[in-house]
Amino acid sequence: MYIPAVLAIIAAGINLTRRVWVVNAAALGLQYLAVFVLLLTVRPVSLAVVKLLVGWMVTLTLFLSLITDGKIRGAKAFFSFSAGEIFRLLAGLFAVLFMTVLLPELQAEVFPRSSLPLLLAAFSLLVLGLFQASLIAEPFYVIIGLLTFLSGVELLYASLELSTLLEALFAGVNLGLALVGTFFVIKDAEIPEA
Amino acid sequence: MSTPLIWIIFPLAFALLLIITRKKPMLSGILASAFSLLLALAALLFPRDLSFLLPDQRLEIASSLELFGRSLEITGERLTMVGLLYGIVFLWNLGSLLYRPSLWFNILSISITALWVATLSVNPFLYAAVLIELIALLSVPLLSPRGVRTEQGVLRYLVFQTVALPLILLTGWMLSGIGSAPSANPLIVRSAMLVLLGFALWIGAFPFHSWIPMISEKSHPWVVSLLLALTQSALSVFLLHFLDQYAWLRNLPVTFSGLRWIGVIMIAIAGLLSAVQINLGKNFGYLVLYETGYSLLAIGLAQTGGLNYLAMLFFPRVLSYAIISLALSALWQNKGAHALDYKFQEGLFKSRPLVSAGILIGFFSLLGLPLLPIFPHKQMLWLLTAQTNPRLLVWVLVGSLGLLMSTARLMRLFAREQTAGAAVQPVREKTGFIVLMLIILLLMAVMGTSTQFLSPRFLEILAPFTQLVPIP
Numbered sequence: 001m002y003i004p005a006v007l008a009i010i011a012a013g014i015n016l017t018r019r020v021w022v023v024n025a026a027a028l029g030l031q032y033l034a035v036f037v038l039l040l041t042v043r044p045v046s047l048a049v050v051k052l053l054v055g056w057m058v059t060l061t062l063f064l065s066l067i068t069d070g071k072i073r074g075a076k077a078f079f080s081f082s083a084g085e086i087f088r089l090l091a092g093l094f095a096v097l098f099m100t101v102l103l104p105e106l107q108a109e110v111f112p113r114s115s116l117p118l119l120l121a122a123f124s125l126l127v128l129g130l131f132q133a134s135l136i137a138e139p140f141y142v143i144i145g146l147l148t149f150l151s152g153v154e155l156l157y158a159s160l161e162l163s164t165l166l167e168a169l170f171a172g173v174n175l176g177l178a179l180v181g182t183f184f185v186i187k188d189a190e191i192p193e194a
Numbered sequence: 195m196s197t198p199l200i201w202i203i204f205p206l207a208f209a210l211l212l213i214i215t216r217k218k219p220m221l222s223g224i225l226a227s228a229f230s231l232l233l234a235l236a237a238l239l240f241p242r243d244l245s246f247l248l249p250d251q252r253l254e255i256a257s258s259l260e261l262f263g264r265s266l267e268i269t270g271e272r273l274t275m276v277g278l279l280y281g282i283v284f285l286w287n288l289g290s291l292l293y294r295p296s297l298w299f300n301i302l303s304i305s306i307t308a309l310w311v312a313t314l315s316v317n318p319f320l321y322a323a324v325l326i327e328l329i330a331l332l333s334v335p336l337l338s339p340r341g342v343r344t345e346q347g348v349l350r351y352l353v354f355q356t357v358a359l360p361l362i363l364l365t366g367w368m369l370s371g372i373g374s375a376p377s378a379n380p381l382i383v384r385s386a387m388l389v390l391l392g393f394a395l396w397i398g399a400f401p402f403h404s405w406i407p408m409i410s411e412k413s414h415p416w417v418v419s420l421l422l423a424l425t426q427s428a429l430s431v432f433l434l435h436f437l438d439q440y441a442w443l444r445n446l447p448v449t450f451s452g453l454r455w456i457g458v459i460m461i462a463i464a465g466l467l468s469a470v471q472i473n474l475g476k477n478f479g480y481l482v483l484y485e486t487g488y489s490l491l492a493i494g495l496a497q498t499g500g501l502n503y504l505a506m507l508f509f510p511r512v513l514s515y516a517i518i519s520l521a522l523s524a525l526w527q528n529k530g531a532h533a534l535d536y537k538f539q540e541g542l543f544k545s546r547p548l549v550s551a552g553i554l555i556g557f558f559s560l561l562g563l564p565l566l567p568i569f570p571h572k573q574m575l576w577l578l579t580a581q582t583n584p585r586l587l588v589w590v591l592v593g594s595l596g597l598l599m600s601t602a603r604l605m606r607l608f609a610r611e612q613t614a615g616a617a618v619q620p621v622r623e624k625t626g627f628i629v630l631m632l633i634i635l636l637l638m639a640v641m642g643t644s645t646q647f648l649s650p651r652f653l654e655i656l657a658p659f660t661q662l663v664p665i666p
Contacts, residue, residue: 133356146352157363161367163264168262176332179331180331180352183335
């Protein structure tokens with residue numbers, strides 16, 4: 001189960017580091033796929049697939065809003081990094097390393113019933129999402145950061161207990177965040193640059 | 195028929211129906227005001243045992259509604275709080291007939307209120323964390339409408355509300371099964387820290403307060419005041435749920451003293467920062483923080499009777515917010531956020547006497563001046579604070595002096611002659627504005643001169659918290 005956990009972390013890392021909207025949307029879609037695979041270890045397929053569908057719907061909503069506004073940029077110079085991107089990459093790497101070292105003890109003491117790969121993915125998504133939401137001022141990236149953060153919360157909570165009401169509310173929150181993100185993108189694009 | 199159906203599901207359905215009328219602001223505003231008034235009156239007048247005696251039978255209204263294996267429950271004791279929330283939304287929808295901040299104002303204000311009622315009635319109540327996140331999402335179109343660039347304050351608000359979500363949910367999971375364990379248990383200390391941190395993020399307690407002045411500076415004052423009045427009132431009661439339900443949290447020695455200290459620090463900081471502001475909207479944000487400080491102080495004084503004053507402060511405080519934000523909305527109208535900068539307020543006494551009077555009366559009321567409705571309750575809180583720990587009173591005094599300086603600065607500014615030299619032309623205010631302002635002023639005057647008017651009714655808000663309120 002480490003493969004989907006690592007995939008989820010890589011996807012969140014790409015979103016934290018890069019500023020290429022088409023890549024960010026693809027990474028978000030990949031992140032939801034990895035979370036779905038991890039969820040299969042603690043949830044029946046019928047419930048886990050809801051998260052995947054909601055996640056992809058969220059990704060599609062954001063992607064379509066960018067297309068509608070004609071703001072999708074091509075993935076040019078993907079491997080050249082700015083200073084800010086290197087800083088965020090290093091911050092993210094340190095955070096994940098820190099998590100890897102800390103988690104076995106945390107698992108033994110607080111979350112004994114949750115598997116280590118799931119906890120690693122959940123806490124990494126929480127931290128990387130939080131970094132993204134707090135290090136960047138652009139609304140689109142703040143929303144992606146919050147969606148990543150929420151994926152971490154959902155993953156963690158799914159390993160602890162099952163509540164259908166909570167699942168429904170989480171789906172509503174994810175879709176609401178996507179709509180708010182779309183709203184931000186479209187309304188900011190309508191305002192002419194000063 | 196059940197109470198959650200009446201005060202949660204029907205309002206949400208009504209809000210959906212209002213979408214049809216959103217392009218007819220007057221109709222939408224009238225319908226929303228009438229509906230919220232009806233719900234507020236129903237909540238205040240409903241029999242507390244939820245049963246009606248008809249000539250030939252007894253009609254009982256159920257207090258709970260099952261939803262996905264969980265329940266929403268509004269007992270008769272909780273209806274006063276429900277009435278207060280719908281009363282607030284009634285007043286603000288009435289004001290929206292004058293200053294329509296957004297096409298979605300009426301629809302979203304009713305939806306948000308219904309969600310706050312759901313937040314206070316969901317069982318287990320830790321699920322409320324997700325509902326509060328939904329409220330934050332619904333607030334976005336009001337705080338940052340189309341035509342206005344997305345501001346940092348709104349983003350920070352969303353981030354803080356989202357970060358609070360797992361803290362509260364995890365606490366619920368950690369504590370399932372723990373009713374009353376020894377308070378030295380590390381799990382309990384950890385959970386208490388998570389709960390209080392989550393609340394601090396939600397309510398904007400120091401040092402997580404920065405989003406409040408940021409949004410109050412850039413968003414429409416009528417929207418900001420509604421959202422903050424609802425949030426502050428509902429979250430204070432929600433914190434009481436936690437304290438009442440969990441003996442371990444109540445019995446931790448630091449819980450109440452910590453709340454008292456956070457409260458007085460907020461009063462001091464908000465009061466001092468209010469004195470150095472140069473924008474009326476931002477200043478209003480600090481007033482809300484100042485009042486949040488008083489709410490936390492009152493909860494911290496629960497063991498000596500502070501909760502009574504928390505409950506009785508709700509309505510007068512809402513009236514003070516209403517009068518200030520009504521005046522600020524009049525200044526904002528057609529001019530936007532910059533119209534609230536201090537530099538444009540010179541000579542306001544002459545150009546807009548009613549607006550300037552509204553602002554100053556609101557400030558004086560929140561300050562706790564005699565003959566205004568907040569005075570008797572704040573006076574009692576000062577007394578209880580002095581009896582509990584006199585050092586706390588120094589901080590309260592610092593905050594009050596800050597707010598007094600802020601008010602004095604405003605008076606000086608309003609009285610100053612305009613530098614342009616041209617004669618000041620009085621602005622003719624809308625009749626609706628004058629009527630609404632007079633109604634609020636009248637209510638404040640009656641409540642200020644007669645403490646027995648309305649305020650004691652709000653003590654019923656405390657009825658469900660049997661563990662917290664000392665039995666006389």
